[in-house]
Amino acid sequence: MQLTLDQATGLCRMAALGAGANEEVTQSLVASIIAAQAEGLSAVGLSHFIDYLEAIEDGRIDGDADPVVTRPALAVYLSDARGGLAHTGFDRTI
Numbered sequence: 001m002q003l004t005l006d007q008a009t010g011l012c013r014m015a016a017l018g019a020g021a022n023e024e025v026t027q028s029l030v031a032s033i034i035a036a037q038a039e040g041l042s043a044v045g046l047s048h049f050i051d052y053l054e055a056i057e058d059g060r061i062d063g064d065a066d067p068v069v070t071r072p073a074l075a076v077y078l079s080d081a082r083g084g085l086a087h088t089g090f091d092r093t094i
Contacts, residue, residue: 009034012049019056021063028087052085061085069093 003011009030016026029052037045055061065084069092071077079089 005034005038008037008046012046015049015053016056016063019053019063021056024091025063025065025085025088028091029085031091032087067092
């Protein structure tokens with residue numbers, strides 16, 4: 001079965017929310033997974049997405065974490081994921 005990137009995005013979004021991720025975590029995770037897949041990096045694309053879902057469902061990743069981003073120097077950002085995904089903190093810096 002082949003899906004368009006838009007179809008895959010929709011399915012991944014529903015799956016992440018269903019696993020317990022909040023809106024922000026879902027957006028960050030799905031965007032990175034779909035971008036990797038679109039670039040042909042399937043090892044960190046859709047095939048890896050299941051691992052994230054399982055980790056969120058099992059509580060190994062906090063799907064509702066609120067990462068804290070600080071800027072100790074002009075060119076330095078620090079992100080504490082607070083038990084969640086690094087993706088969310090990264091997205092907050094851009």
